[in-house]
Amino acid sequence: MPKVAILGAGAMGSGLANALVEAGWDVNLWGTWLDDHLIDAIEEGRPHPRINVVISGKVRPFRSAGLEDALDGVDVVVVSVASQGVPKVTEMALPGIAKAKALWLTSKGFMPVDGKILLLPDGIRSIAKAADVELPPIVAIAGPVKANECAAGEPTATIFGCKSRDVAVEFARAARSEHYCIEATDDEVGVxxxxxxxxxxxxxxxxxxxxxxxxxxxxxxxxxxxxxxxxxxxxxxxxxxxxxxxxxxxxxxxxxxxxxxxxxxxxxxxxxxxxxxxxxxxxxxxxxxxxxxxxxxxxxxxxxxxxxxxxxxxxxxxxxxxxxxxxxxxxxxxxxxxxxxxxxxxx
Ligand SMILES: NC(=O)c1ccc[n+]([C@@H]2O[C@H](COP(=O)([O-])OP(=O)(O)OC[C@H]3O[C@@H](n4cnc5c(N)ncnc54)[C@H](O)[C@@H]3O)[C@@H](O)[C@H]2O)c1
Structure with missing residues (x-):
């Protein structure tokens, strides 16, 4: 069973957690220091406050202090925080990301680095380079996905973009379920x-x-x-x-x-x-x-x-x-x- 750590317990991170459980993954969901109330709801089995859907009891929630445990032994790390949080969360998770087979990204935005505007994957690459860390392949996730519908198992089409088409296809196959259906592309930049x-x-x-x-x-x-x-x-x-x-x-x-x-x-x-x-x-x-x-x-x-x-x-x-x-x-x-x-x- 592939194992994933999703970083960010907001709407999308939690929606993806349910989709990956349905696809047979072992899911750790880490909440940032802003997400304690969301983790409370998940732990208590209440609907997630952002999307009004209960998160599967198979998802293992972690609070911000538990990042190292959340990342332990995972095949894939997913960054799923708001774009302004991506640099800090990436830096914090770099040791775990470096050991994973891939880094997935649902966050959307641009990243200014030394005055230059970069696409998020390039911004992440520059953070890793500065820390002298070698990254696994990055998979950019996009498409018409409302987190609440994804979490509730409604039919959803999404796309995984990776510079290596083989990697995009490998994970699109592995994460697909009856409801969460994934195209693969090598056009990371377009995505x-x-x-x-x-x-x-x-x-x-x-x-x-x-x-x-x-x-x-x-x-x-x-x-x-x-x-x-x-x-x-x-x-x-x-x-x-x-x-x-x-x-x-x-x-x-x-x-x-x-x-x-x-x-x-x-x-x-x-x-x-x-x-x-x-x-x-x-x-x-x-x-x-x-x-x-x-x-x-x-x-x-x-x-x-x-x-x-x-x-x-x-x-x-x-x-x-x-x-x-x-x-x-x-x-x-x-x-x-x-x-x-x-x-x-x-x-
Ligand atoms: N909601 C959707 O349907 C959807 C779909 C696809 C992609 N996305 C993208 O996923 C990302 C997360 O969106 P969401 O809907 O889950 O948002 P959300 O507001 O529900 O959750 C935001 C997440 O980012 C974290 N965060 C916010 N500010 C931060 C900061 N300054 N530092 C560190 N972490 C911070 C929060 O703790 C939380 O985990 C966004 O980039 C969004 O565009 C969302």
Whole structure:
């Protein structure tokens, strides 16, 4: 039976824990110093507070002080914390990661390292290099996965991306169950670009829904044009950074954007902006509700990534730059800014 340590007992770490139990894995679930209340619920057999699903009694929970025990003898380590926690948790777990056969990553985001914006796997590689630790292969996990449905055993399609296709296939086979079904790709870069970018674009999809609430008139055409432009831009950026252009049109791009644009914190934030709450006011309201909007910190990092690593495509990313005007500059004519970015120009 393969053994895994999942680091982060939040929604996704816990959802994956249930999926891997169903696939026959031996699962350790480690909670960070922020997760004691989540571990309490898991230990007491109560529904997980973030996803309202009971975590399998076969999952072994560990509190933050028990990291070494959680990592003992595992085949795979999964980093499943919010992107801002990835550097610290990776550093803490490096001795265990180095002994594993693979490091999986459900976290989504970009990592600034010495002023340069890196994709998460490259950020992790640079942390390991600085510590003189040799890493096992990294498997980037993405796709349209809502943690609550994954935890509850609802049908779920996901994708494992690893530079070695053989490794991606090996683990996609090993982790598959009747409900958790996994594609394999060697396009690590494409998977890792789509994962955080779709959070930014989901905000823009939410704005179209908010405009409907504000005006009483449907804005489905605008939303569909926004979806189309978002996918095109993910593909353009991925291609510029060496990825397969098709990845953005598969589970990590179209698939994840669809599910993220239906519900979730990025979309809700966009709806608030569309309703007319203002980008700053809407963010404050989300913060007061303890709702982290991952697309907001990802936006300036995405723009820096483009300007550092692919400046030649800037003009082909109007929706990304419109997001900056709306979210960071809080422009009052956000509806017009969005429409200009996504409607085709005069031929
Ligand atoms: N929820 C989903 O459906 C889903 C699906 C796929 C991927 N993801 C990704 O998985 C990651 C975790 O998301 P989630 O939904 O589980 O979030 P969550 O808010 O439920 O849990 C966040 C986890 O990160 C840890 N964390 C937060 N801030 C930290 C910090 N500063 N330092 C160290 N650890 C910190 C928390 O302790 C917790 O374990 C995110 O990057 C998210 O994009 C989520």
């Amino acid at each position: 890792e670009i789509c994962a955080p970018m779709k959070n930014v674009y989901a905000i823009m999809l939410g704005i179209a829904d908010g405009l409907e609430e504000k005006t009483g008139k449907p804005h489905h055409n605008l939303k569909a044009a926004t979806f189309n432009e978002a996918v095109r831009e993910m593909s353009i950026l991925s291609t510029a950074l060496g990825a397969d252009p098709a990845t953005a049109y598969g589970l990590p791009g179209v698939g994840d954007l669809e599910v993220t644009g239906l519900s979730g914190r990025n979309k809700v934030y966009g709806v608030r902006i569309g309703r007319g709450e203002g980008a700053k006011g809407a963010l404050q309201a989300m913060t007061e509700l303890e709702q982290t909007v991952e697309g907001v910190p990802a936006l300036p990092l995405a723009i820096s990534l483009v300007e550092q690593s692919a400046p030649q495509i800037k003009d082909r990313l109007p929706l990304l730059y419109a997001a900056r005007q709306i979210v960071e500059e809080d422009v009052p004519d956000y509806a017009a800014v969005l429409a200009r970015a996504v409607l085709p120009p005069k031929p």
